[in-house]
Amino acid sequence: MAIPRSPGRRRTGRRRRWTAVLGVVALPLAGGGLLAPSAAAYGTASVAVDFPTHCVPPAIAGLPPIDGTTTAEITVDDPAPEVGDTVTVTYKVLSPAAGNPVDVALPADIMTPTGTVTLTGAQTGSLTVAGPRKNAPVPGLGAFPPFEMTGTFTVTAPGEIRLSPGDYNIHTSYLLELDTPCTVTDPPAPVSGTVTATDGGDPVNTRAITLSAAFGKAGERVTVTGAGFSPGADVTVAGWNGAVPTADRITAKSTSTGTFTFRPRINDPATVGIVAFEGTAWDPAKGAGPAAYRLIAEVPPLSQRVDASVTDGALSMTQAGDTVTFSPVDFGTGGPSTGGLRTVTVKDYRGGTTGWSLTGSVTDFAGPGTASIDAGRLSWTPACAAAPGSPSVCVPGSPGPVGGSGATLASAADGPFTGGEFTVDAGLSVDVPRFTPPGAYSAVLTLTLA
Structure with a gap:
């Protein structure tokens, strides 16, 4: 066996x-x-919370917005992850603020919910959650039944990460395709679930770069796009000779979301790739690349240049x-x-x-x-x-x-x-x-x- x-x-x-x-x-x-x-089954520390919600019925219903209360609970599959782990989050709407906006009864399995969960504490941001097309029958103008949505996020920092329910939308597919969006009136909503992340000893580096081209003539610029860098950090984009950066480099700040678009001019014949890094010197833990890039010579008359590339795996x-x-x-x-x-x-x-x-x-x-x-x-x-x-x-x-x-x-x-x-x-x-x-x-x- x-x-x-x-x-x-x-x-x-x-x-x-x-x-x-x-x-x-x-x-x-x-x-x-x-x-x-x-x-062993994973457990989690979670609690149901109430928060004011502003819901907008479909225009066809001719109803005014609904300002009500949503009761929800956030649970996770792993309350004690390590940095780098992927955590599955379940957003349970126990009592929606909105209901069936029309007189017509809705049959089973025509509701598809989507929403967001807000992260605060050691890690900030939001994640998208979605639920299956599944529900009990809903009478005309009756309350929507409870539903669940799930999503995942990758842990990027140690410490307590707090999870609060965010906006959600209820889509119904019966006779008409209708949406009832519900937003948190005073965000963020109360904290419903928490995870306590530990440093697994291997920091997660989410920095990445892409190039507009894999080769170019000496003196030409290449567009380097970066993501996952520290917001507002000094980032250097430099040529790479297979072991260390070359003389080709440009330094500027990343945006408030950790992205950038730089256009360095490449001249150094030693350059065989391009890297990007935070700080004053190349550090793989705070950098991205190398992405392959090489200089090409001018093509003589009656000649053809033959180019090939190898992608990373x-x-x-x-x-x-x-x-x-x-x-x-x-x-x-x-x-x-x-x-x-x-x-x-x-x-x-x-x-x-x-x-x-x-x-x-x-x-x-x-x-x-x-x-x-x-x-x-x-x-x-x-x-x-x-x-x-x-x-x-x-x-x-x-x-x-x-x-x-x-x-x-x-x-x-x-x-x-x-x-x-x-x-x-x-x-x-x-x-x-x-x-x-x-x-x-x-x-x-x-x-x-x-």
């Missing part, structure tokens, strides 16, 4: 985290079914299966129960300067009844290899315990130019204590690529 995958945390940013899960099984003495640990991993079966161990002697990690393939197709790290952590081995084997008894001996032509070198982690706190399986360092394809393996061994109760034992080994 295969161990089902456990849900991994999703991450975003310049260093994308990818999580895979292996069911790890030890079989001392007796047989029996494999035991998979159940996934993503950092990802796959694994050859999700279950590892260990060798059996005798009840009276204990000792090492061994197996092999299912091969993991890492593909770094970003073509930048950032390396990667593949780490793992394991739960305790759950056995029959209350019996268990401590996670610290699982050790591994990592091995990894880079495919021919890969710019980066794959470095295996140190042999030793994995445990609940985790250990490094393999990595590739930052460098002037990184990327490639890599295969990662490891010999696994569980040190089973003597006289461990016979039965099937299982744990979950989670691998995270960042």
Whole structure:
């Protein structure tokens, strides 16, 4: 029986985290079914709140605006995320301020709600939420029933993030397509849900740049568009020679939303790309790029220039299966129960300067009844290899315990130019204590690529 995958945390940013899960099984003495640990349910601290709302019925109804009260509640799937995690938010409208604007009864499943949730505290902004086309029948001029909308946001800062219900719209599709928009009269509405984010040790860098062209003649300008930078920051756009910025550069401030559009003139023959960064010197943690750019020579008469480009990809991993079966161990002697990690393939197709790290952590081995084997008894001996032509070198982690706190399986360092394809393996061994109760034992080994 295969161990089902456990849900991994999703991450975003310049260093994308990818999580895979292996069911790890030890079989001392007796047989029996494999035991998979159940996934823990996420909880959240939330409270229903009331707030004044201004709703505008469709013009066809001939009704004046409705100033009423909405009762709503915000919940999240993960109240304690790390920076970089994606949190799913549910906006529950328990009592809408508006109702059916026409005398005609509305049948089931013709309402489609959309709305926004406001973020304050450690992270500010808003996120869009939407609900399914689902509702109970609504009598003519009757109150709209409760409904739910969901959306997601990526955590970008540690601390308490407060969530308040925002504006919402109720769209009905029956005989006519009608909208009833409802806005918060005195925004923001009261806080209904909170999450407390922690710094996972890997700051999220959402900065990105795009170029209007991938090449140009010496002295020509290229339009560089940036997003995700700090609002009002001094940003330098510079040429890149594969290791450091070149003499081609321009510095100006980003907008209040962290965007910019600069048009630097490119002259330096050493320039093979373009980067953008905050501060006085290139820092990958506060920069974006490099984006490929090169100078081209004038085309002689009766000649043709031939141009090609290579686009960047993503950092990802796959694994050859999700279950590892260990060798059996005798009840009276204990000792090492061994197996092999299912091969993991890492593909770094970003073509930048950032390396990667593949780490793992394991739960305790759950056995029959209350019996268990401590996670610290699982050790591994990592091995990894880079495919021919890969710019980066794959470095295996140190042999030793994995445990609940985790250990490094393999990595590739930052460098002037990184990327490639890599295969990662490891010999696994569980040190089973003597006289461990016979039965099937299982744990979950989670691998995270960042």
